[in-house]
Amino acid sequence: MSGRAAYIADLAFPDVLHVSILRSPFAHARITAIDVSAARAHGGVVQVWTGADVLPRCGGVMARMELPGFVPTVQPILAHDIVRFVGEAVAVVVATSQAAAEDALELIDVDYDELPVVADIASAVAAEVIANEAVPANLVYRGHRCQDDVDNDFARAACVAQGRFSNNRVSATPMEPRGCIASHEWTSGQLTVWSATQMPSFLKTMLAIHLAFPEQRIEVITPQVGGGFGQKAHVHPEEILVCLLAIELGRPIRWIEDRRENLLSATHAKHQINEMAIAVDADGRFLAMRNRSSTDGGAYNSLPWTHLVESHVGASTLTGPYRIANFNDESLSLVTNKCPIGAYRGVGWSAGHIARETLIDRAGRELGLSPFEIRRRNLVDQSDYPFTTPTGLVIREGTFVQTLDRLEQMVDYRSFRERQTAALAKGKLLGLGLCVFNEVSGVGTRALSFLHTPVTTHDTATVRVEPTGKITVTTPLVAAGQGHLTTFAQVAADAFGVPLDDVTVLAGTTRNAHGFGTVASRGAVFGAGTIGRAAEAVKVKIRQLAAHLLQTGAERITLSEGRVHVTGSPEQGMPLADLAGAAYFADATHPPEFDPALEATAAFDPADVVLANGGHAAIVEIDLETCLVRVDQMFAVEDCGKMINPMIVEGQIRGGIAQAIGMTLLEELVHDGEGQLVTTTLMDYLLPTSVDVPDVQIAHLETPSDLVPGGVKGMGESAMISAPAAIIGAVNDALALVGASVESFPASPQRIFDALQRASKVDAVPAL
Amino acid sequence: MTDQEGQLPVRVTLNGQPASFLAAPRTSLSDALRDKLRLTGLKQGCEIGVCGSCTILVDDKPIRACLMLAVQADGKRIETIEGLATNGELHPLQASFQRHHGLQCGFCTSGMVLTALALLRDNPAPSRDEAREAISGNLCRCTGYETIIDAIVDPDAMRATQVGHG
Numbered sequence: 001m002s003g004r005a006a007y008i009a010d011l012a013f014p015d016v017l018h019v020s021i022l023r024s025p026f027a028h029a030r031i032t033a034i035d036v037s038a039a040r041a042h043g044g045v046v047q048v049w050t051g052a053d054v055l056p057r058c059g060g061v062m063a064r065m066e067l068p069g070f071v072p073t074v075q076p077i078l079a080h081d082i083v084r085f086v087g088e089a090v091a092v093v094v095a096t097s098q099a100a101a102e103d104a105l106e107l108i109d110v111d112y113d114e115l116p117v118v119a120d121i122a123s124a125v126a127a128e129v130i131a132n133e134a135v136p137a138n139l140v141y142r143g144h145r146c147q148d149d150v151d152n153d154f155a156r157a158a159c160v161a162q163g164r165f166s167n168n169r170v171s172a173t174p175m176e177p178r179g180c181i182a183s184h185e186w187t188s189g190q191l192t193v194w195s196a197t198q199m200p201s202f203l204k205t206m207l208a209i210h211l212a213f214p215e216q217r218i219e220v221i222t223p224q225v226g227g228g229f230g231q232k233a234h235v236h237p238e239e240i241l242v243c244l245l246a247i248e249l250g251r252p253i254r255w256i257e258d259r260r261e262n263l264l265s266a267t268h269a270k271h272q273i274n275e276m277a278i279a280v281d282a283d284g285r286f287l288a289m290r291n292r293s294s295t296d297g298g299a300y301n302s303l304p305w306t307h308l309v310e311s312h313v314g315a316s317t318l319t320g321p322y323r324i325a326n327f328n329d330e331s332l333s334l335v336t337n338k339c340p341i342g343a344y345r346g347v348g349w350s351a352g353h354i355a356r357e358t359l360i361d362r363a364g365r366e367l368g369l370s371p372f373e374i375r376r377r378n379l380v381d382q383s384d385y386p387f388t389t390p391t392g393l394v395i396r397e398g399t400f401v402q403t404l405d406r407l408e409q410m411v412d413y414r415s416f417r418e419r420q421t422a423a424l425a426k427g428k429l430l431g432l433g434l435c436v437f438n439e440v441s442g443v444g445t446r447a448l449s450f451l452h453t454p455v456t457t458h459d460t461a462t463v464r465v466e467p468t469g470k471i472t473v474t475t476p477l478v479a480a481g482q483g484h485l486t487t488f489a490q491v492a493a494d495a496f497g498v499p500l501d502d503v504t505v506l507a508g509t510t511r512n513a514h515g516f517g518t519v520a521s522r523g524a525v526f527g528a529g530t531i532g533r534a535a536e537a538v539k540v541k542i543r544q545l546a547a548h549l550l551q552t553g554a555e556r557i558t559l560s561e562g563r564v565h566v567t568g569s570p571e572q573g574m575p576l577a578d579l580a581g582a583a584y585f586a587d588a589t590h591p592p593e594f595d596p597a598l599e600a601t602a603a604f605d606p607a608d609v610v611l612a613n614g615g616h617a618a619i620v621e622i623d624l625e626t627c628l629v630r631v632d633q634m635f636a637v638e639d640c641g642k643m644i645n646p647m648i649v650e651g652q653i654r655g656g657i658a659q660a661i662g663m664t665l666l667e668e669l670v671h672d673g674e675g676q677l678v679t680t681t682l683m684d685y686l687l688p689t690s691v692d693v694p695d696v697q698i699a700h701l702e703t704p705s706d707l708v709p710g711g712v713k714g715m716g717e718s719a720m721i722s723a724p725a726a727i728i729g730a731v732n733d734a735l736a737l738v739g740a741s742v743e744s745f746p747a748s749p750q751r752i753f754d755a756l757q758r759a760s761k762v763d764a765v766p767a768l
Numbered sequence: 769m770t771d772q773e774g775q776l777p778v779r780v781t782l783n784g785q786p787a788s789f790l791a792a793p794r795t796s797l798s799d800a801l802r803d804k805l806r807l808t809g810l811k812q813g814c815e816i817g818v819c820g821s822c823t824i825l826v827d828d829k830p831i832r833a834c835l836m837l838a839v840q841a842d843g844k845r846i847e848t849i850e851g852l853a854t855n856g857e858l859h860p861l862q863a864s865f866q867r868h869h870g871l872q873c874g875f876c877t878s879g880m881v882l883t884a885l886a887l888l889r890d891n892p893a894p895s896r897d898e899a900r901e902a903i904s905g906n907l908c909r910c911t912g913y914e915t916i917i918d919a920i921v922d923p924d925a926m927r928a929t930q931v932g933h934g
Contacts, residue, residue: 001862001877003809003849010808099794175813175821175875175909226811226875227909259814647869654912655872682818682907690913691904 005224008179008196009256016181017046019242019255020101022091022108023264024083027119027337027675028131029112031081031090038107039093044100047249048108050091051080057244058210061237063301065308066454070141073134075300075340077237077244083112084132084299085338086677087264089237094245094253117337117675121273121294124334131335132299140297140333143312143452145391148326150279153288157279159366161359166744167351169271169296169669170662171263172344173687176226178266179256180239182246191218193243196225198233201476204510206235206303211243222478222508229659230343231266235303260680267342268669271296272311274355278324280363284374288326289319293352295333295341302342307333308453310341314348316451319389320356321400321438321613322378327390337675345659346720349437354664354745357435357725358732365736371434371729372408379404379436393440393450395611399701400436403615403637406699407434410635411617420737429622429737430632433729436615437722441640441714442525444605458605459515459522461530463492463538465598467584469562469577471496471503473531476515477523478507487644488527491710495535497560498576513601524644525714529604532709537600545583546573548591610705612713614638616657616726622734627749627756629665629731631694634723639701640715641708646700649715654696656719662688663720664727665746735759778842782807783851791838798822798833800841801848809849809878813907820906823879824848830886849878852885860928861885861919870919872910879906884920888929896921 036048054077064072078089091108095101118124118131124138131138154160181194191213197203200220208215225232238255245253257266272295279287293314297307311331319327364374379400380387387395411432420430440447448455462474473492477484489503496502506512515526539559546564547554550572558567565573582589583596590596617635622628636653643649666686670679679685704711731747739760742751775790782805789804798815801807801824810833813819817835824833825847852859858866861881871877880903887894887902894902899920900913908916919925 001849001865001871001874001881002853002858003807003878005874006808007811007875009812010802012806173909175819175873175907176811177813225873226813227873229909259816259819651869651872651911651915654914655910656912658912659909681816682814683816687907687909689904689907690900690917693912693914695914695917696912 007176007224007226008181008194011181011194011223013181013183013252013254016252016254017094017096017249018098018101019245019253020093020098020105021089021238021261022105023261024079024086024088024090026083026112026114027086027117028115029083030115031079031083031110032113033111034091035109036091039104042100042104042107044096045093045104046096047094047245048091048104049078051076051078054078054241054244055080058240061210061235061240061303063303063306065306067141067452071135071139073132073300075237077241086675087339089265092241094249118335119337119671119673119675121296121334124296124336125294131337135335138335140301140307140335141312143315143331145315145329146327148288148328148390150288150290150326150328153279153326154277157287158282159280159363160277161280161362161366162277163355163359163743165274165276165351165355165358167270167272167354168663168667168745169268170344170667171266171268171669171685172229172231173262173685174227174229174231177257177259177262178232178236178238180242181252181254182243183252184246184250186250189214189217191243191247192221193218193239194221194223195239196232197222198225198228198478199516200478200510201515202304203235203239207240207243210240220510225478229345230269230347233343234267234305259682263669263680263685264677265339267302268298268339269341269344270310270351270663271341272314272348272351274352276355276359278359278363280367284364284367284369284377286322286324286378289324291315291318291329293329293331296336296338297333298336298338298340300340302340304455305343307341309343310348312348313451313453314352316391317349317393317438317440318352318356319391321380321395321398321436323380323384324390338671345656346717349721350663350724353435353437353722353725354728357433357729361433361729361732370413371432372404372413375404375436376401393609395438397703397705398438398611398613399639399703400613402701403436403613403639406637407615407617407635410697410699411619416619424737427624429624429734431620431622431730431732431734432617433726433731433733434615434617435722435725435729437718438611438613439715439718439721440609441612441717442522442606442610442708446606447609450609457516458603459526459530460513460601460603461534462513462599462601463531463534465496465538465542465580467580469502469575469580471498472506473503474506474512475527475530476510476513477527484523484527487524487648488531490644491528491531492535495532495539496576498562522714523716524712525606525610525708526604528644528710528712529606529708530602533602533604534600537602538598541583541595541598542579544591545589545594546579549582549589606707608707610707610713612640612715612718614718614722616719616723618723618726618730620727620730620734622731622752627752629747629752631661631692631727634694634696636696636698636719637701638698638715638718639703641703641705641713642711643700643702644712650698652716653698653719657696657723658688658693659720660723660727661693663746664724665748666692668746668748776839778838780841781845783847793837793839795838796834797836797838797841800838801833807848807850811875811878813875820879820883821876823882823906825882825886828886828889830883847882849881852881861888861925864919864922864925865916868915868919868922870911870916876906876908880908880916885929887920888926892929893926894921
């Protein structure tokens with residue numbers, strides 16, 4: 001805001017070399033020859049590498065999931081022999097200026113023999129063409145969460161709602177593209193890597209493995225990060241490339257991608273087809289759900305999430321917070337000749353929620369139940385706890401019915417229907433949609449195990465009380481705009497009963513504590529968990545010393561308002577600064593055997609799946625002239641347990657809703673039949689602007705978690721889990737007035753136009 | 769042509785002070801300000817004039833520094849985000865962004881603040897809709913825009929922009 005925060009592209013190094021990467025223009029082709037001689041001879045060029053140069057140094061990014069039947073892949077750092085998606089890195093130029101590197105890139109001559117392309121899910125399933133020869137039948141993984149017999153339920157159902165929902169391929173598109181700078185000091189053997197990453201500790205370990213470099217001599221530094229949303233929670237091949245060049249050339253190497261590179265080659269997301277059906281009885285109660293979800297996963301698995309981050313993870317919570325007894329599902333993770341799929345806020349949950357909620361609305365319409373009533377009849381309620389879903393998720397807490405009730409009040413449902421009828425008479429289509437969700441948040445080992453993506457994760461934090469009573473915290477968690485440092489300082493300040501200003505949180509380097517990363521709504525949960533536990537360990541010492549000095553029991557000592565005192569008698573005590581001073585400098589005050597280290601490191605990993613919950617509602621208007629959908633109003637109810645900082649929570653909700661509007665109405669990475677990406681600028685790939693996003697009405701419920709110190713639950717993903725379903729629900733509610741619906745997204749003017757052309761009751765609207 | 773060849777002198781008034789630098793004809797103003805003058809507060813999010821992250825004020829008008837050549841700035845008056853805070857104190861509009869949580873990752877913020885500043889100088893008391901319209905050419909991926917609009921129509925920000933700070 002002051003212009004002083006340093007992002008990756010703002011860092012200056014006196015002898016830095018600049019990198020430009022040549023990317024494949026073909027989705028699938030054999031490289032028959034590369035001539036880099038002209039590029040090497042270009043002024044300012046220091047080095048040019050192709051796949052052949054890199055292969056002996058690093059075989060590629062290895063990504064696997066430890067599941068039987070999972071087919072791992074290796075993405076070359078630079079393609080050798082074959083390119084498998086448009087945008088795959090083919091060669092790199094290193095030069096003394098960015099301009100020289102980019103000029104030289106144009107002098108590289110590559111001969112390609114084009115190969116047949118797997119451009120979509122249908123051709124991947126047909127498997128007449130193989131997108132990546134490491135993956136037989138183009139299938140990375142076939143998953144089943146549940147194989148309940150649902151045929152009886154569907155046979156006796158009063159109503160079966162079904163559809164085939166094609167979700168669009170999108171990009172997280174952080175405003176700051178990716179970037180990485182590496183410097184190798186041969187005298188000390190130290191490799192220092194600056195990366196705009198959400199996972200610095202994980203990146204450090206993966207660099208050590210992929211570079212065969214001693215991990216203790218790698219430091220990953222995270223500068224200010226200009227947004228991540230999951231896209232920066234991967235190990236990207238470019239990060240490894242930059243390190244290899246730094247080691248080879250002995251000078252700092254700088255790679256800052258441009259927007260075109262970002263749209264071409266930074267992980268894509270959300271690309272799945274859901275063929276779903278729900279069986280409902282005459283009272284509107286759900287009997288069973290059936291789903292087949294196919295992910296268009298791209299040419300390689302991303303590290304660490306793999307293709308499984310979409311359909312496979314999505315299936316885990318597909319029955320949501322509803323009582324659905326029987327569930328039968330299949331998820332296919334398919335290789336195509338496209339950029340690899342990766343994590344983006346809401347991951348595999350967004351698309352499945354759109355499908356499910358659309359079908360619930362359809363069933364409600366058929367049975368004459370309001371969208372609130374049909375959900376109310378099926379939501380898990382307090383009396384059901386603990387409720388085990390078909391996929392084995394145990395719901396022990398959550399305020400689903402309260403969320404629904406609150407949403408119904410906020411949207412003023414009865415008067416909305418009146419407005420909708422009045423608008424229809426004037427030729428306007430209004431629609432209302434909603435979604436109630438639970439979020440697997442604060443994702444740790446148990447959650448990843450539940451999601452059938454088995455990865456062990458924990459984080460640590462260090463808390464130190466300084467000799468003057470000030471608090472220093474180190475955390476491995478980095479912030480990309482979520483305001484975590486403020487949140488963490490608040491946790492420590494509350495733990496020691498000191499003002500926020502007395503706490504400093506050190507983050508942004510792997511020299512600090514260890515952790516998995518700021519992903520999957522982990523930040524607040526793991527920050528609170530690790531800092532809370534480390535603070536507690538230090539407070540044991542403080543209480544021990546204070547009890548000795550005040551001649552009372554340690555259990556009777558309280559820390560509040562900057563003092564350490566006997567509980568209930570603030571005057572019987574001393575400032576925390578005096579006590580800390582005694583611990584450090586006055587041996588005579590110590591009790592026998594006292595360990596004066598007022599510093600502790602503690603790990604945290606939730607003992608079970610932490611579930612947040614909430615809901616969203618949307619009211620939209622469809623312009624019949626332009627077929628544009630305008631979002632008039634958005635509503636959010638969030639229960640993320642104890643809120644450390646409501647302003648930050650609401651910022652996450654509003655930002656997530658803007659992304660939901662983008663994903664459902666505007667954003668689409670469009671590939672042609674040859675796998676060519678045709679949306680490579682922000683003029684073609686449409687992000688929501690200020691006139692596309694309404695103000696959001698937000699209500700909070702606060703049910704503290706028993707699993708996390710302080711009762712915190714994570715919530716960063718919530719709006720991208722459920723708001724897309726609410727928006728599409730609203731679009732389809734409006735279209736239902738004329739007997740139309742959309743199942744392919746985004747609901748762009750063209751798709752709305754097509755839906756209206758097919759509409760059965762067009763004469764319902766006077767203007768049509 | 770490399771950067772060393774054919775550079776031209778560019779003289780500007782930069783945040784109230786005279787400044788000069790050499791730039792090759794093809795160098796964009798955003799590259800020149802960032803690389804030559806180390807004014808890295810302006811950000812490059814797309815480099816084709818869509819995202820608005822590189823917005824600065826040239827002769828009081830918000831412009832995209834990535835779409836202007838450095839040599840075209842010769843003789844112009846340029847204001848960047850670095851010129852707003854004085855004596856270690858945030859400009860009231862910056863303070864308003866902070867107070868309203870009008871930024872998260874901060875990457876779009878300098879462009880947003882300068883776009884808003886130009887609006888407030890033109891229109892001392894914009895409505896929410898006018899503020900919304902004014903920033904519609906600046907993309908933000910984090911906030912959903914609402915709190916940015918809150919920050920712009922904040923009475924303190926609007927008043928302060930009119931009395932001397934502007």
